[in-house]
Amino acid sequence: MAMSGKTGDALTRAFFEQTRLGASVRLLSLLDFRYGLNKGYHSIGVGFDLLIFHIDAAYYTQEYGSSIGEKSIDALSLRFSLFSR
Numbered sequence: 001m002a003m004s005g006k007t008g009d010a011l012t013r014a015f016f017e018q019t020r021l022g023a024s025v026r027l028l029s030l031l032d033f034r035y036g037l038n039k040g041y042h043s044i045g046v047g048f049d050l051l052i053f054h055i056d057a058a059y060y061t062q063e064y065g066s067s068i069g070e071k072s073i074d075a076l077s078l079r080f081s082l083f084s085r
Contacts (some may be wrong), residue, residue: 020074021036041072054081
């Protein structure tokens, strides 16, 4: 495991670099709220179900450096679909 032998700040950094988790809550059968943690960065999203039309939007940070905070880029994703989610 990549965290073995590390202590203190190095252990904390290694933990967040490997952590990916998230949760989603659906309200009124047409609205989804999402929150997640990906490699130490927060992400949020929302989805709308409007009969045959579906819209998803998400804000997240992508890391392109070798460690957290080295070369991060904020991103916004939009997805539109018909007849499917």
